[in-house]
Amino acid sequence: MTSEPKTCHSTSSSLGFSTRAIHVGSEPHLSASRGVTPALDLSTTYSQGKIGATQFEYSRSSNPTRLALERQLASLEGADVLLEKNLKEQGLEDEGPAALALSSGSASTALVVQGIVGSNGHIVSVADVYGGTSRFMTKVASILSGVTTTFVDMSYRDSESTGKGPRGGETDQERSAREDQEIVDRVEASITPETKLIWAETPTNPMLSLVPIRLLASIAQKKGIPLCIDNTFSSTYLTQPLLLGATVVVGSSTKYIGGHSDVIGGYVVTSDPALLSKFRFLQNAGGAVPSPHDCWLLIRSLKTLALRVRQHSINGLAVARFLHEVGVPSGLVRDVNYPGLNRGASETRSQRRERELAWSHLSPHAKKYFEQQGFSLDSGGGFPMGGMVSFHIKSPIDDKNQLQASESTDTSERFLEGLELFALAESLGGVESLAELPMKMTHAGVDPSQRSLLGIDAELVRLSVGIEDVDDLLADLERSLRAAVSSTSPRVRN
Numbered sequence: 296m297t298s299e300p301k302t303c304h305s306t307s308s309s310l311g312f313s314t315r316a317i318h319v320g321s322e323p324h325l326s327a328s329r330g331v332t333p334a335l336d337l338s339t340t341y342s343q344g345k346i347g348a349t350q351f352e353y354s355r356s357s358n359p360t361r362l363a364l365e366r367q368l369a370s371l372e373g374a375d376v377l378l379e380k381n382l383k384e385q386g387l388e389d390e391g392p393a394a395l396a397l398s399s400g401s402a403s404t405a406l407v408v409q410g411i412v413g414s415n416g417h418i419v420s421v422a423d424v425y426g427g428t429s430r431f432m433t434k435v436a437s438i439l440s441g442v443t444t445t446f447v448d449m450s451y452r453d454s455e456s457t458g459k460g461p462r463g464g465e466t467d468q469e470r471s472a473r474e475d476q477e478i479v480d481r482v483e484a485s486i487t488p489e490t491k492l493i494w495a496e497t498p499t500n501p502m503l504s505l506v507p508i509r510l511l512a513s514i515a516q517k518k519g520i521p522l523c524i525d526n527t528f529s530s531t532y533l534t535q536p537l538l539l540g541a542t543v544v545v546g547s548s549t550k551y552i553g554g555h556s557d558v559i560g561g562y563v564v565t566s567d568p569a570l571l572s573k574f575r576f577l578q579n580a581g582g583a584v585p586s587p588h589d590c591w592l593l594i595r596s597l598k599t600l601a602l603r604v605r606q607h608s609i610n611g612l613a614v615a616r617f618l619h620e621v622g623v624p625s626g627l628v629r630d631v632n633y634p635g636l637n638r639g640a641s642e643t644r645s646q647r648r649e650r651e652l653a654w655s656h657l658s659p660h661a662k663k664y665f666e667q668q669g670f671s672l673d674s675g676g677g678f679p680m681g682g683m684v685s686f687h688i689k690s691p692i693d694d695k696n697q698l699q700a701s702e703s704t705d706t707s708e709r710f711l712e713g714l715e716l717f718a719l720a721e722s723l724g725g726v727e728s729l730a731e732l733p734m735k736m737t738h739a740g741v742d743p744s745q746r747s748l749l750g751i752d753a754e755l756v757r758l759s760v761g762i763e764d765v766d767d768l769l770a771d772l773e774r775s776l777r778a779a780v781s782s783t784s785p786r787v788r789n
């Protein structure tokens with residue numbers, strides 16, 4: 296005899312992040328076998344018995360394994376509770392989870408741009424956006440649908456060096472308010488009557504610059520324009536943009552969500568019922584669906600997301616601190632980008648503002664965990680905020696001939712090729728550590744003038760810090776840095 300199904304907690308926000316990661320989508324009473332993990336359902340079609348009487352008809356439109364993943368994602372991004380509230384307020388029927396799983400992060404970006412911007416619309420995008428996203432906006436949506444994009448600096452970076460510096464008599468609080476207003480002014484000045492979407496990514500790739508989500512959400516709300524946040528780098532464990540006011544969240548599941556470098560996937564989450572049904576329609580029409588096997592792997596991966604991202608973050612902070620506290624004074628490293636890094640007395644104002652922003656973007660569960668580990672906003676050295684770190688390696692300079700800066704990647708390539716544990720590879724977010732040279736690899740397609748404006752030069756290295764024993768990672772970095780810098784013959788530059 297089967298017992299009564301236990302209450303389904305799928306929409307309960309009172310359960311913790313990992314409890315939901317493990318149980319939502321995997322409820323045994325929803326499975327024919329009562330398995331504690333969802334079945335891998337490979338069927339492409341379903342016997343209907345009576346026409347239209349079954350939940351599933353054809354696997355491109357919906358599939359049981361994909362549905363389990365979508366319920367899990369919607370719960371983890373905090374979208375299911377918001378959707379339920381919106382459906383109730385609008386008197387609408389529940390048509391499924393607040394998340395869609397797609398075949399890649401890029402397919403998710405394309406779906407959101409097509410669904411929201413349509414034809415001849417305009418996008419206001421963060422300048423330091425993933426290269427594939429700017430490629431889709433400027434080389435695909437522009438040609439196929441007449442979409443235009445304005446790229447805007449949405450960060451606090453460089454407030455000392457770009458005329459955004461202090462004004463006489465201004466208090467610290469007044470200056471912060473002015474800096475916020477300057478971001479609002481830059482974004483609002485780019486909005487036209489045709490603007491249909493505000494797009495941002497935070498932290499950005501590869502400079503790990505922070506974008507103020509709440510501030511953008513307030514502009515989006517005032518102007519009635521949806522705000523989409525690409526949450527790939529933070530992952531839903533560290534930041535939940537819908538809870539900070541975003542309308543839509545997209546992500547590449549290929550990275551932290553999958554976490555083992557063995558699945559290409561993407562997802563879209565929204566609590567807006569109209570957008571959700573538009574996205575579902577477009578996904579079915581375009582067909583960018585993940586395989587059930589990939590969905591099954593992602594369900595499995597999400598169950599350990601919290602554990603993995605906590606360790607990625609703790610290792611990421613240790614690597615950032617090593618580069619800043621050992622690499623910079625030893626003349627091996629010029630500067631380090633890491634959102635939680637506290638540089639103490641040498642911290643600039645914009646670095647402090649970014650660190651404060653990073654702390655304010657931490658989800659309640661991540662903040663609680665890191666506080667339990669003894670971290671706080673002002674911890675000496677900083678607090679954990681993901682596994683992504685980038686830094687400029689310091690090439691030796693010929694002091695006698697301070698001539699033009701070289702575009703040589705000799706030192707950075709020697710460093711990357713000398714690493715033993717960090718694999719020289721693109722991508723990020725897997726359990727294993729990776730290192731790359733954005734200028735020649737992930738960002739080779741970005742316009743060189745835009746690249747140099749952003750600081751992506753021959754010396755910029757990006758690390759995806761894995762969850763190996765951190766002492767081994769630090770030893771690998773130090774050995775390869777010392778070998779690369781000392782064996783590069785001095786070159787001339789400004």
Ligand code: PLP
Pocket residue numbers: 399400401402425427496500525527528546547548549559560561722
């Ligand atoms: N968004 C960001 C921030 C990324 O870094 C990437 C890929 O690197 C994508 C989207 C695209 O994801 P995918 O490679 O799964 O298509």
